[in-house]
Amino acid sequence: MRIVIAEDSVLLRDGLTRMLTGGGFEVVAAVPDAGQLLQAVADRQPDLALIDVRMPPTHTDEGIRAALVIRRQHPDVALLVLSQYVEESYATDLLSTATSSVGYLLKDRVAHVEDFLDAVRRVAGGGTALDPEVVAQLLVRRRDDPIDRLTPRELQVLRLMAEGRSNHGIVAVLKVSPSAVEKYVTNIFAKLDLPPTGTDHRRVLAVLKYLGS
Amino acid sequence: MVTGRMPLYGDVMTSADLTSRRVSAVVGALWSAPTWRATRNVLAAFLVALVGGVLLGGLGLIWWAAIDSLVHWPVGGWSHAALYGAVVAAVPVLALWSVQGLAALQRSRLHTTLGVDIPAVPRAAERKPWPIGPWLAAATWRQLGFHLLSLVTGVAGGGLVAACWLAPVAAIGYLGAARPPAAAGAAAVAAAAGLLLAAPWLARLVTRADEALARALLGPGHHEELALRLESLTRSRADIVAAADAERRRIERDLHDGAQQRLVSLALNLGMARARFTSAPEPVRQAIADAHDEVVLALAEMREFIRGLHPAVLNDRGLDAALSGLAARAPLPVRLRVEAPRRASPSVEAVAYFIVSEALTNVARHARATQAEVTVTRQGDVLRIAVTDDGCGGAVPPEGDGPGAGTGLRGLAQRAAAVDGTLTIDSPPGGPTVIVAELPCES
Numbered sequence: 037m038r039i040v041i042a043e044d045s046v047l048l049r050d051g052l053t054r055m056l057t058g059g060g061f062e063v064v065a066a067v068p069d070a071g072q073l074l075q076a077v078a079d080r081q082p083d084l085a086l087i088d089v090r091m092p093p094t095h096t097d098e099g100i101r102a103a104l105v106i107r108r109q110h111p112d113v114a115l116l117v118l119s120q121y122v123e124e125s126y127a128t129d130l131l132s133t134a135t136s137s138v139g140y141l142l143k144d145r146v147a148h149v150e151d152f153l154d155a156v157r158r159v160a161g162g163g164t165a166l167d168p169e170v171v172a173q174l175l176v177r178r179r180d181d182p183i184d185r186l187t188p189r190e191l192q193v194l195r196l197m198a199e200g201r202s203n204h205g206i207v208a209v210l211k212v213s214p215s216a217v218e219k220y221v222t223n224i225f226a227k228l229d230l231p232p233t234g235t236d237h238r239r240v241l242a243v244l245k246y247l248g249s
Numbered sequence: 250m251v252t253g254r255m256p257l258y259g260d261v262m263t264s265a266d267l268t269s270r271r272v273s274a275v276v277g278a279l280w281s282a283p284t285w286r287a288t289r290n291v292l293a294a295f296l297v298a299l300v301g302g303v304l305l306g307g308l309g310l311i312w313w314a315a316i317d318s319l320v321h322w323p324v325g326g327w328s329h330a331a332l333y334g335a336v337v338a339a340v341p342v343l344a345l346w347s348v349q350g351l352a353a354l355q356r357s358r359l360h361t362t363l364g365v366d367i368p369a370v371p372r373a374a375e376r377k378p379w380p381i382g383p384w385l386a387a388a389t390w391r392q393l394g395f396h397l398l399s400l401v402t403g404v405a406g407g408g409l410v411a412a413c414w415l416a417p418v419a420a421i422g423y424l425g426a427a428r429p430p431a432a433a434g435a436a437a438v439a440a441a442a443g444l445l446l447a448a449p450w451l452a453r454l455v456t457r458a459d460e461a462l463a464r465a466l467l468g469p470g471h472h473e474e475l476a477l478r479l480e481s482l483t484r485s486r487a488d489i490v491a492a493a494d495a496e497r498r499r500i501e502r503d504l505h506d507g508a509q510q511r512l513v514s515l516a517l518n519l520g521m522a523r524a525r526f527t528s529a530p531e532p533v534r535q536a537i538a539d540a541h542d543e544v545v546l547a548l549a550e551m552r553e554f555i556r557g558l559h560p561a562v563l564n565d566r567g568l569d570a571a572l573s574g575l576a577a578r579a580p581l582p583v584r585l586r587v588e589a590p591r592r593a594s595p596s597v598e599a600v601a602y603f604i605v606s607e608a609l610t611n612v613a614r615h616a617r618a619t620q621a622e623v624t625v626t627r628q629g630d631v632l633r634i635a636v637t638d639d640g641c642g643g644a645v646p647p648e649g650d651g652p653g654a655g656t657g658l659r660g661l662a663q664r665a666a667a668v669d670g671t672l673t674i675d676s677p678p679g680g681p682t683v684i685v686a687e688l689p690c691e692s
Binding site: 045047048051052054055058090095096097120121122123124125126142143144146147148149150169172173175176 | 502505506509510511513514516517518519520521523524525541544545548549552555556560561562564565566569570571573574576577578583584585
């Protein structure tokens with residue numbers, strides 16, 4: 037799998053390159069700013085772009101804006117955005133145009149190599165990877181209240197779904213039976229007036245759209 | 250026996266010494282620096298006062314004449330009446346300019362001749378509506394008063410001083426031209442000498458009066474001085490708040506680009522080592538694992554610390570965006586509603602952010618609440634921040650002096666006051682507690 041990295045810190049750029057290479061990925065370009073990122077994506081046609089949010093010249097949200105441009109111009113490129121702080125408003129921007137093959141994680145998460153590589157694979161495979169902090173912030177922002185109808189357990193399941201976990205993953209985290217998770221998920225959809233659909237990823241997207249509304 | 254004679258010697262010399270000192274002081278004053286400074290000032294004051302007197306007197310005369318002509322209507326018909334009317338209207342404006350211009354001239358004279366700086370009163374000159382506003386200000390009338398009184402201190406005082414200095418010339422002229430009898434001549438010489446010796450003292454007296462008058466009438470009065478001081482304090486406080494804010498932003502940026510990146514990199518490397526060296530001896534693996542766990546904790550702490558210093562998103566996207574993170578990280582469920590379409594100044598936004606932050610910290614620490622609600626609304630030029638919790642209540646307002654007269658709440662009140670805002674706390678025993686901060690923000 038071919039990856040382009042955009043990160044202004046040399047130290048981290050090298051570290052990420054080594055980690056991804058070690059994890060069996062091919063890093064085709066590693067660049068320090070958004071302009072070079074767009075160029076690299078156009079030239080190398082990677083499968084995934086790993087993007088830092090705060091980059092030169094303004095050190096604000098270059099990465100988010102570049103990600104939106106990439107999604108528009110190269111819809112097949114998966115996007116994984118990294119940042120020292122995750123912000124709900126950046127997440128909302130990102131999710132407004134990209135609801136699949138997209139991830140937004142705290143930079144801290146690179147410390148746990150296997151989890152991080154899993155997130156990269158998930159996003160590259162068309163799924164999502166949202167930091168628990170992002171999910172928490174999105175939940176704070178909900179304008180309507182149907183979520184209040186959820187039980188604490190269902191809310192927990194919803195959060196895990198929003199982070200991009202499959203039923204299998206939720207079973208592992210909550211240590212409950214698969215059928216129990218199925219039941220929670222069905223209840224959640226019923227309470228949120230969302231028609232249940234087949235695949236994991238459409239469920240998550242439906243939930244995310246709801247959270248972002 | 251020198252030591253025995255010393256006190257005696259001193260006593261004997263005293264009266265003679267005193268007399269000779271007096272004489273030398275009186276004569277020496279004739280060419281001492283203060284005398285010349287005072288004389289120079291008196292002469293300058295004389296000239297300026299003369300110009301001012303002529304100018305203001307002339308304007309007054311013209312004005313009076315025009316009014317008089319209008320009163321004795323119809324002298325000379327409509328065209329004349331229009332001219333008189335124009336003069337009546339124009340003179341107050343010209344007089345205002347004259348009063349202000351002369352005041353400036355007098356200030357610069359005092360600065361040049363005496364080194365005395367008298368601050369101007371800009372507020373009076375800028376009062377609206379022009380030109381009526383400035384005429385309603387006490388300062389303008391005080392200045393006019395100074396110009397009139399300076400006819401006494403400047404013209405009369407200056408004339409007297411000049412006359413004293415010129416007395417010997419007059420006496421010599423008198424002796425030369427009139428050839429008076431000896432007695433009259435001696436009297437003239439004595440009078441001239443007396444006047445000459447009095448000149449330094451008179452010059453200094455007039456200068457002192459001039460300076461005292463100027464301080465009382467040309468400078469700002471008590472109210473204006475307070476107003477000026479208030480203005481400068483307000484400005485300097487705003488500068489301090491903004492500077493502290495900018496400093497926090499700079500530190501945030503430095504830490505973000507420096508220490509934080511290094512820690513992430515370290516965590517990444519230790520993470521890789523931990524994943525790779527699974528076959529290393531147990532103590533080595535344990536050491537790597539410990540270091541890795543430690544650096545992950547350090548990263549989280551660092552993030553919290555920097556976020557508390559100044560959230561970058563606050564600058565970038567404003568209060569609304571920044572509060573999401575705050576509400577999400579609070580240890581209890583927080584409902585957030587922000588309706589502030591227009592952004593406030595960076596200082597006000599920072600204060601609002603920290604008020605919410607500290608209020609939520611207080612709620613988590615003391616209120617025993619199950620949930621909290623944060624509402625931020627903009628009403629005209631006021632940003633209103635309300636933090637409500639369903640806890641036990643009984644929070645002590647910052648001005649209270651109970652045992653818990655909370656340092657936290659006092660901190661909130663101080664933050665609000667730093668931008669001229671107010672903080673009110675309603676916290677009956679049993680709750681709920683409502684903390685409301687209202688921060689003025691210029692539109």
